[in-house]
Amino acid sequence: MRPKLVLRFTCEKQSTLSLENRQKYNLWSEKNHSRGSVLYPPVQLHKYDDHVVVDNGIFSITIASPEGTVTSISYNGIDNILNDRNEKSDRGYWDVNWSDPSNLKDGRLDKLTGKYLDVIVNNENQVELSFKRPWTFAQEKNHVSLNIDKRFIVLRGSSGFYSYGIFERLRGWPDVDIYQGRIVFKLEDKLFRYMAVSDQRQRVMPTFQDRDKGKPLAFPEAVLLTHPSNSLLRGEVDDKYQYSSENKDNRVHGWICSDPPVGFWMITPSNEFRNGGPVKQDLTSHAGPVTLSMFFSTHYAGTDLGMKFRDGEPWKKVFGPVFIYLNSVTTEDSPLSLWDDAKVEMEMQTNSWPYHFPNSSDYPRAHQRGLVSGQLVIRDVVLAFADSAFVGLAPPGTIGSWQEESKGYQFWTRTDEKGYFEIENVRPGYYHLYAWVPGYIGEYMYRSIIYVLQGSRINMGLLIHKPPRNGPxxxxxxxxxxxxxxxxxxxxxxxxxxxxxxxxxxxxxxxxxxxxxxxxxxxxxxxxxxxxxxxxxxxxxxxxxxxxxxxxxxxxxxxxxxxxxxxxxxxxxxxxxxxxxxxxxxxxxxxxxxxxxxxxxxxxxxxxxxxxxxxxxxxxxxxxxxxxxxxxxxxxxxxxxxxxxxxxxxxxxxxxxxxxxxxxxxx
The missing domain is CATH 2.60.120.260 (Galactose-binding domain-like)
Structure with missing residues (x-):
């Protein structure tokens, strides 16, 4: 195990800095420890018969092997941040919901349990683990027909870990409908009672037990709290959908423990792998305590947003990486300051996208991506700049088809006051350019397909959007x-x-x-x-x-x-x-x-x-x-x-x- 003194110094060192100085400190320290600096202890991988432990001196993570489920996270004196009263497979895991399209009542949950472990990187600065499960026709009725590669990355000096997944179908595989894919973390409810989704949406939350004792309402997710452990919550309604957020705003959320003051946060630095576009809504954190990373779902859209594979269609997509961030402050500081720190970390992670450290050829680095720019104007009653318009690249389709797109990648931005836009870090591929402007009906689509090449910089020039109008x-x-x-x-x-x-x-x-x-x-x-x-x-x-x-x-x-x-x-x-x-x-x-x-x-x-x-x-x-x-x-x-x-x-x-x-x- 790591020396406790090192862990405590690291956490307190960062928490006592101002937010501005903390940014400078982290950028400096990242530059140094990425070169092998001894500022932080080296990352260590310990392999056992049925699990592995990765320890970087700030925290340690235990992952069942070869299943690839997170069973324990030890940090800042807490032996396990996750709820260890749950089964080991029900603490930190990936899962998908899927069905056989020949049976409309066939809905299944697959926790994507790995079959073997690959150690991709193991050195003093980084450990990257891959938990794989190849699909075969012998598994047709037991598992979703996908090759699964779940990855976890721990970096030297990083107060958290990364996770991403590579899902793949080969040509000729059977038809399947896939409706939801996510990462789930179920935290220790005796510690984590305060949830934060945004600056305005923060509160003390009920537990699963509080919900079980409550009165069910019109649908299973909604419960009237009748006998909560915290009497201040009595008579309130709890429903996980009350904490949903649009993709564009769903960048950081999580939980705060007050004693010791520790935060657990889900940070999503990019929306490129999420489905449904920038205003698609999805779940965040909710009572449990539970923290989610929703990669794709049919929420707020319906089954049309599910991925339907027919006639042996091949497919591959990378989901993530997302960053699971751990932070702490001294007992003299307010635990609520952990939220402000998490927002700073989110900005830093976002500015670091695309990451340079994932070791998969399916994840392109910055120099392997392209850029698309241009200017959008509106021709309606008068000619006007498309101020604050949403402009995005999504797989080729029809007007509005990006709303129901899950299989491919999407890249969105907002225009400035004169309609200029720049879409950065675009994966190579074929796209249509879509746009819609608040204040105007309809949307714009550039009719020709845009082919983004590695390192390309495409200027679309002046684009004119004529919103639907037949008269005054x-x-x-x-x-x-x-x-x-x-x-x-x-x-x-x-x-x-x-x-x-x-x-x-x-x-x-x-x-x-x-x-x-x-x-x-x-x-x-x-x-x-x-x-x-x-x-x-x-x-x-x-x-x-x-x-x-x-x-x-x-x-x-x-x-x-x-x-x-x-x-x-x-x-x-x-x-x-x-x-x-x-x-x-x-x-x-x-x-x-x-x-x-x-x-x-x-x-x-x-x-x-x-x-x-x-x-x-x-x-x-x-x-x-x-x-x-x-x-x-x-x-x-x-x-x-x-x-x-x-x-x-x-x-x-x-x-x-x-x-x-x-x-x-x-x-």
Whole structure:
């Protein structure tokens, strides 16, 4: 074991520095220990019959061999940060959810247990271990049809370890559907009770035992805490989806132990291997205490985001590396300062991407990657710079296909105030360039395929995005930003609250049970919105849901938009309808004839993103341009009727992003 004095000095040395100086210190020390400096003890690998231990003098990690599951992490006087009351296979592990597509009810969990260990690197500065499991046809019904290579890296002087995985399918292998892949760490609940996901989302959390004693609510993830070990949590709702985050914001999260003051953090320095693009939502940390690294899932999107392999399709992808960071402060310092330190570490890890130390030819280094740049402008009513636009490279497809992309890599950035963008560290490959701009409907796609070569620097020049528009705006509801955040989010049922969001306005939509608040506000008649009089921030409910008429029976609802027209111009009007979410929904539109047998328009059955139930303010984005013949309208008062026809569930419904009526153009 490491000398305790060395460990303690290292932790205290870093914690007493200011954040600015700590950055300089770490950059300096990284430069030195990467050259073999004796500033830190050497990394040591100890091999035993059924496990290995890697110790770098700051922490030690024990991994079952050849399974590749983390059974123990020893740090700062804590013998095991993980919950050692769990089975050894249920402490720190990789897993995937998969199914046989020939059996729709066949859902399986595979913990990707390794079959043999390869020591890739073993020297005083680095240990890299590979736990492999090759797939054979003899394993067809027991394991997902993937070759698995799970890797762990410990560096000299690093207060944490890295993990990444290489998943591969060979040509001719059987069909399979894969829905989720992740790393899970289950921490010691007697130590880690305080969770931090962002600056605003931090709190003392319940344990698994607290949840087991609670009252189940509308779905298994949501529990009313009735007998928690911490009495301050009694009467609150706990649901892991209340702590979800968009990929672009899901960069660091984890837990704090107050005695001794220690932090455990999941840091994701790049989103290139995650699925669904920058605003795809996924889980972070949640009650347990549990910390996750979600590489891909169908959360907030539905099974369309799953990876479906057919006809022997070959495939390979590298997930990670992610960094599991350990930090500590002296007992005189506030344990909450560990969060600020973790954010600094996250920035440093992000700035170090792509890493130089992973030893796999499947992970390209910085010099093996490319760069794509350009400028995006908007041609709508006027010509404008695409300020703060999302611009990304994703596998070739159609407009919006990146939302449902899981097999390939994606690289996203934001434009500056003049629309300039630079996408760095792009893996060699074929891509389409996609973009969307907050404040405008639709999205841009560069039609030609972009081939990024090793070391290439591609300047796309000036790109012009023409958002969908057929005529001048008559009226509009909302802000086209792909979320329903600007609409009215009600107060939660006071008996079903999460106090974390009680005083927040920006994320109050994360409260449980808001779908039933529509019935409380509109018990007999549905929402009526009058253009020019109503305010969408207070008069437009954030989700178009069904009404609860008692005995858990839900019926469809029809919302009405009243508007006046001074006159009606001959020609075609257009309704631009942008949806921020849809779950088992069918939205029908009628104008001036609420009882008409045939609607003017129907989406038909759409959506499986489940964002209403999972406290998300958006799921997948849908855009419809609906033609309205002028004879449907009249001078004076008009009514637009929006009916969500699927009424069997509290969670069937849509969230609107934006609605606009356009009149015919005048040439």
């Amino acid at each position: 705006t008559v009226w509009e509801i909302g802000v086209p930003d792909r979320t329903a955040a600007e609409f009215y989010v009600p107060e939660p049922n006071p008996t079903l609250m999460n106090q974390l969001y009680a005083s927040q306005t920006t994320e109050s939509f994360r409260q449980y049970g808001l779908w039933d608040r529509y019935t409380d506000l509109y018990p007999d008649q549905d929402l009526v919105y009058t253009v020019g009089v109503s305010d969408y921030a207070s008069d437009w409910f954030f989700a178009h849901v069904n009404r609860n008429v008692g005995n858990m029976t839900y019926v469809p609802t029809t919302w009405t938009v009243l508007f006046d027209l001074e006159d009606v111009i001959t020609g075609n009007y257009t309704i631009q309808l942008a949806l921020a979410s849809a779950t088992a929904a069918e939205l029908q539109i009628r104008i001036n004839d609420v009882g008409g047998v045939s609607p003017l328009f129907t989406t038909k059955l759409i959506g499986r993103d489940n964002a209403i139930a999972r406290h998300g303010i958006h799921g997948l984005y849908w855009l419809y341009s609906i033609n309205v013949v002028h004879s449907h309208l009249r001078a004076g008062k008009n009514a637009l009727y929006l009916t969500q026809t699927r009424g069997s569930s509290p969670f069937s419904g849509v969230m609107y992003d934006y609605i606009r009526l356009e009149r015919p153009p005048r040439y």
